[in-house]
Amino acid sequence: MKKRKLYGILCLIAVLVLAGCGGGVSGTPSAISTTITSSTNTPASQPSTGKSRSNIRIVVVTHGTAADPFWSVVKRGVDDAAKEMGVKVEYRAPETFDMVKMSQLIDAAVASKPDGLVVSIPDADALRDSITKAVQAGIPVVSINSGADVSKQFGALVHIGQSEFEAGVGAGEQMKKAGVTSALCINHEVGNVGLDQRCDGFKKGLGGNVKVVGVEVSNPTDAQNKIKTAIAQNPGINGILTLGPLGSTPTLAALGSGGPNDKIKLATFDLSPDVLQAIADGKMLFAIDQQQYLQGYLPIVFLTKYAEYQVIPTGQVMTGPAFVTKENAARVIELSKQGIR
Amino acid sequence: MEATTKQVERYAHGLRIARRVMARPELGAVAGLVLVFAIFSLVAGNRGFLTREGTLNYLEVAAQLGLVTVPVALLMIAGEFDLSVGAMVGASGVLLAILVTKYGWPLWAALLVTLGVAMLLGYINGYLVIRTGLPSFIITLGTMFVLRGATLGFTRLLTGVTVVSGVSAEVGSNSLVKAFTGTPWGVPASIFWWLIVTLAATWVLQRTPFGNWIFGSGGDPVAARNVGVPVARVKIALFMATSTSAALLAMIQVLRYGSADVLRGTSLEFQAIAASVIGGTLLTGGYGSAVGAALGALIFGMVSQGIFFTGINTDWFQVFLGAMLVGAVLFNRFVRRWAASEAH
Amino acid sequence: MGSQAIMEVDRVSKYFGSVTALQEVSMRVAAGEVMCLLGDNGAGKSTLIKILSGVHQPDEGRLLLDGQEVRLGSPRDALSKGIATVYQDLAVVPLMSITRNFFLGREPTKGFGPIRWFDFRYADRVAREELEKIGISIRDPSQPVGTLSGGERQSLAIARAIHFGARVLLLDEPTSALGVREAEIVLRYIVQARQRGVGIVFITHNVHHAYAVGDRFTILNRGRSMGTYTRREVDPAQLEAMMSGGEEMARVSAELERLRSLQQ
Numbered sequence: 001m002k003k004r005k006l007y008g009i010l011c012l013i014a015v016l017v018l019a020g021c022g023g024g025v026s027g028t029p030s031a032i033s034t035t036i037t038s039s040t041n042t043p044a045s046q047p048s049t050g051k052s053r054s055n056i057r058i059v060v061v062t063h064g065t066a067a068d069p070f071w072s073v074v075k076r077g078v079d080d081a082a083k084e085m086g087v088k089v090e091y092r093a094p095e096t097f098d099m100v101k102m103s104q105l106i107d108a109a110v111a112s113k114p115d116g117l118v119v120s121i122p123d124a125d126a127l128r129d130s131i132t133k134a135v136q137a138g139i140p141v142v143s144i145n146s147g148a149d150v151s152k153q154f155g156a157l158v159h160i161g162q163s164e165f166e167a168g169v170g171a172g173e174q175m176k177k178a179g180v181t182s183a184l185c186i187n188h189e190v191g192n193v194g195l196d197q198r199c200d201g202f203k204k205g206l207g208g209n210v211k212v213v214g215v216e217v218s219n220p221t222d223a224q225n226k227i228k229t230a231i232a233q234n235p236g237i238n239g240i241l242t243l244g245p246l247g248s249t250p251t252l253a254a255l256g257s258g259g260p261n262d263k264i265k266l267a268t269f270d271l272s273p274d275v276l277q278a279i280a281d282g283k284m285l286f287a288i289d290q291q292q293y294l295q296g297y298l299p300i301v302f303l304t305k306y307a308e309y310q311v312i313p314t315g316q317v318m319t320g321p322a323f324v325t326k327e328n329a330a331r332v333i334e335l336s337k338q339g340i341r
Numbered sequence: 342m343e344a345t346t347k348q349v350e351r352y353a354h355g356l357r358i359a360r361r362v363m364a365r366p367e368l369g370a371v372a373g374l375v376l377v378f379a380i381f382s383l384v385a386g387n388r389g390f391l392t393r394e395g396t397l398n399y400l401e402v403a404a405q406l407g408l409v410t411v412p413v414a415l416l417m418i419a420g421e422f423d424l425s426v427g428a429m430v431g432a433s434g435v436l437l438a439i440l441v442t443k444y445g446w447p448l449w450a451a452l453l454v455t456l457g458v459a460m461l462l463g464y465i466n467g468y469l470v471i472r473t474g475l476p477s478f479i480i481t482l483g484t485m486f487v488l489r490g491a492t493l494g495f496t497r498l499l500t501g502v503t504v505v506s507g508v509s510a511e512v513g514s515n516s517l518v519k520a521f522t523g524t525p526w527g528v529p530a531s532i533f534w535w536l537i538v539t540l541a542a543t544w545v546l547q548r549t550p551f552g553n554w555i556f557g558s559g560g561d562p563v564a565a566r567n568v569g570v571p572v573a574r575v576k577i578a579l580f581m582a583t584s585t586s587a588a589l590l591a592m593i594q595v596l597r598y599g600s601a602d603v604l605r606g607t608s609l610e611f612q613a614i615a616a617s618v619i620g621g622t623l624l625t626g627g628y629g630s631a632v633g634a635a636l637g638a639l640i641f642g643m644v645s646q647g648i649f650f651t652g653i654n655t656d657w658f659q660v661f662l663g664a665m666l667v668g669a670v671l672f673n674r675f676v677r678r679w680a681a682s683e684a685h
Numbered sequence: 686m687g688s689q690a691i692m693e694v695d696r697v698s699k700y701f702g703s704v705t706a707l708q709e710v711s712m713r714v715a716a717g718e719v720m721c722l723l724g725d726n727g728a729g730k731s732t733l734i735k736i737l738s739g740v741h742q743p744d745e746g747r748l749l750l751d752g753q754e755v756r757l758g759s760p761r762d763a764l765s766k767g768i769a770t771v772y773q774d775l776a777v778v779p780l781m782s783i784t785r786n787f788f789l790g791r792e793p794t795k796g797f798g799p800i801r802w803f804d805f806r807y808a809d810r811v812a813r814e815e816l817e818k819i820g821i822s823i824r825d826p827s828q829p830v831g832t833l834s835g836g837e838r839q840s841l842a843i844a845r846a847i848h849f850g851a852r853v854l855l856l857d858e859p860t861s862a863l864g865v866r867e868a869e870i871v872l873r874y875i876v877q878a879r880q881r882g883v884g885i886v887f888i889t890h891n892v893h894h895a896y897a898v899g900d901r902f903t904i905l906n907r908g909r910s911m912g913t914y915t916r917r918e919v920d921p922a923q924l925e926a927m928m929s930g931g932e933e934m935a936r937v938s939a940e941l942e943r944l945r946s947l948q949q
Contacts, residue, residue: 090649090652092649096604096607097602097604098602098604098605099598099600099602100405100594100598100605103598104398104401104402104646105649107394107397107398107401108389108395108398108399108646108649108650109649110394111389111392111394111395111397111398111650112388112389112395112649112650113389113392123504123506123598123599123600125506125507125508125509125510125598125599125600126506126598126599126600128599129597137394190502190503190504212501214497214501214502214503216503544802548802548803549794549801549802549803550792550794550801550803552803553781553785553788553789553792553803554789554790556778556780556781556785557778557781557785557789557790560778560779560780560781561777561778561779563772564772564776564777564778564789565778565789565790566760567738567760567770567772568764568789568790568791568845569760569761569764569790569791570789570790571761623780627778627779627780627781628780
């Protein structure tokens with residue numbers, strides 16, 4: 001019995017050490033995912049100062065849960081940039097929208113002393129400590145996607161994203177042009193300040209009556225029913241804005257069942273295959289493309305250059321809003337199939 | 342002849358002591374801890390695992406789990422389960438946050454009320470288990486759902502959102518807040534709380550009559566009752582302890598991260614049970630250790646954070662965790678059997 | 686041996702819904718005496734023991750202690766009055782040490798004021814001594830009680846009860862789960878306990894064990910008492926017959942009555 005135990009433990013150690021040495025690209029979208037992309041091409045020119053590319057290591061920590069197709073596009077951007085720049089990147093996110101876990105992930109990243117840190121900031125209060133610690137430790141930090149208003153304050157070098165409020169205003173104006181006067185704003189990730197800002201901007205842009213409805217999307221059937229209920233409870237609305245694919249999918253299903261709901265005009269933030277198809281089919285007015293591919297791609301490029309030459313843009317780099325309508329839907333569908341939009 | 346007999350006696354005495362040490366429930370956890378630490382030090386030592394920040398990082402994760410694991414282990418030793426601790430964390434957190442932000446209560450009052458509510462809910466758990474005679478697994482599963490649902494319902498009703506933020510702004514940074522969020526000598530307060538809870542729990546368990554009652558209630562509640570142990574009171578007290586520890590964790594998290602989330606603490610109950618089992622506590626009750634549970638939580642923390650330092654694909658995290666759990670339990674059983682068999 | 690009875694039940698009855706568990710049962714036990722309570726399964730022995738130990742309260746009849754009527758509200762209540770019960774399988778907790786088991790519920794403490802802790806030094810010593818007294822010698826009282834044999838465990842439970850001042854010992858089938866040798870250990874200790882002046886109610890359905898240690902015998906059959914007999918009045922075969930009930934029982938019972946009335 002004792003010998004077997006020992007043997008078992010030795011096997012376990014062997015497996016772990018082998019797994020660690022392996023590294024390599026992992027493309028599986030798992031709950032907490034780490035990707036190591038090692039350099040495949042030797043860069044054309046070696047910089048005279050700064051680090052050589054293959055020694056550069058960047059950690060990305062986002063709040064993007066694995067289930068959200070929005071974030072797999074971001075990750076695609078990250079992976080593409082890592083390959084093209086020839087640097088090592090590790091991508092991490094908590095299993096659920098959990099600020100405690102995210103803060104701990106950032107702390108772990110800081111302790112491993114990377115050459116650059118990319119973070120999203122969905123909750124400034126919760127993450128303030130961890131991010132300022134990173135900056136104090138001398139790690140160059142770039143923020144993406146959310147937290148534009150606190151980014152500079154925390155010490156990040158640049159923010160790459162979309163001004164949520166402005167994008168919301170844009171959405172409102174577009175819907176107004178299409179004749180919407182009274183609308184619902186469906187929030188699928190309550191607590192994310194960025195989403196709140198979208199609804200706020202929408203209210204301003206539309207100028208009409210807007211009601212915000214919070215929906216939990218862990219259970220799609222449940223979400224669909226909640227939306228149907230919300231519609232029923234608000235007769236007279238003629239427009240719905242959803243804030244992401246997790247919200248638009250159940251809404252499309254809720255509206256698609258025919259009946260009086262058909263006259264409600266639908267628009268959404270962010271793209272997904274059903275969203276694009278719905279636009280092409282005329283079931284949806286437009287979608288706001290945040291071009292989140294760039295939110296993954298650009299930070300890697302910036303941090304690589306910063307590690308090499310200490311150059312980096314300042315302020316905010318706006319990746320959106322870009323509007324996808326029936327006219328350009330086809331091309332975007334092609335790119336979406338490749339996971340780029 | 343004299344000399345040899347003395348030698349034999351000393352050897353036998355030494356063996357007895359060694360066997361006593363080996364028979365302790367914590368041994369499996371200690372061995373597991375050494376193994377895990379060795380693996381991570383080897384693979385990730387120079388990638389941050391052995392730095393001060395890295396160590397504090399996994400210790401903090403361990404502490405947050407350990408705060409709840411230790412009382413849960415004590416309850417398990419007494420023969421009962423509390424599956425509602427996770428829901429309790431979520432509920433206490435939003436209660437505290439809402440009192441402070443929406444109703445503007447002073448922090449000390451909000452903390453007291455939160456504590457009181459937690460103790461009450463713990464009492465209800467215990468009372469239901471005793472009164473109905475149903476397995477605590479079922480009862481607390483039920484209270485878990487009720488609590489989660491009520492938390493979500495009330496929070497949305499009162500605030501319209503499921504994440505209540507803005508706590509930091511309301512409470513500022515006085516010494517009361519610092520008790521939960523401070524970092525004396527750079528070490529997060531949660532770690533100190535964890536140590537205090539572990540020390541208190543192990544002292545009560547091993548060195549007081551109440552601790553003897555815990556072992557008795559779990560080992561054989563009828564025999565215990567027949568010699569006058571107030572089994573019902575012991576269990577209810579322990580249910581109150583687990584709820585209170587969940588509330589304490591919630592307080593630390595809300596004050597540290599500035600917000601409360603109705604979903605906090607999800608699957609905490611199972612992690613606590615797993616960590617207790619790794620630490621040598623039997624699922625069937627009557628045997629276990631508070632220190633072991635704390636070590637089990639430490640292993641959890643070390644593994645869940647340590648894996649980020651290795652660069653290993655974290656898909657394997659759950660495989661490793663499962664293997665550790667089964668391995669530790671088997672090792673534990675093997676050692677105990679060996680110790681018990683050599684009694685005569 | 687017929688000194689004043691320590692404990693007595695006087696025409697007690699107990700009903701559970703429509704089921705009559707006991708009907709007008711009377712029984713006495715005196716100090717230094719072993720009263721054997723016999724009967725087949727379902728005869729009502731368990732119910733009677735539960736009444737004597739405070740788990741149940743009688744629906745009719747009285748319970749007397751030292752001649753005074755009492756009411757036992759709970760096992761703890763009975764315990765505090767010196768009535769200790771030792772159950773068949775449920776006497777000791779296997780995973781706990783001998784010391785912890787011995788002092789469970791009555792742990793000795795030392796400390797300052799409200800801060801008290803388990804006095805293991807004292808407890809270990811006393812546990813070892815008490816076990817020596819009944820002939821069980823152990824190396825280490827902190828070893829799990831599961832390392833003792835079945836008979837030793839039952840004896841430990843009895844020694845424990847006596848150590849803590851039990852005057853009446855209720856033994857619910859203590860030998861029924863044990864092999865021959867183990868049962869002997871327990872029976873020997875029961876005799877020892879009797880010599881120390883404890884009043885013992887020994888429940889069993891094994892007539893031979895009963896006859897080995899019993900002074901008097903009460904037979905229960907379907908909730909009723911078939912009478913109480915001394916050693917001189919019956920032999921094991923007659924006891925067996927009475928326990929099984931039916932014609933055999935009626936015949937033997939009648940014959941004994943006849944013999945008794947002849948003696949008067």
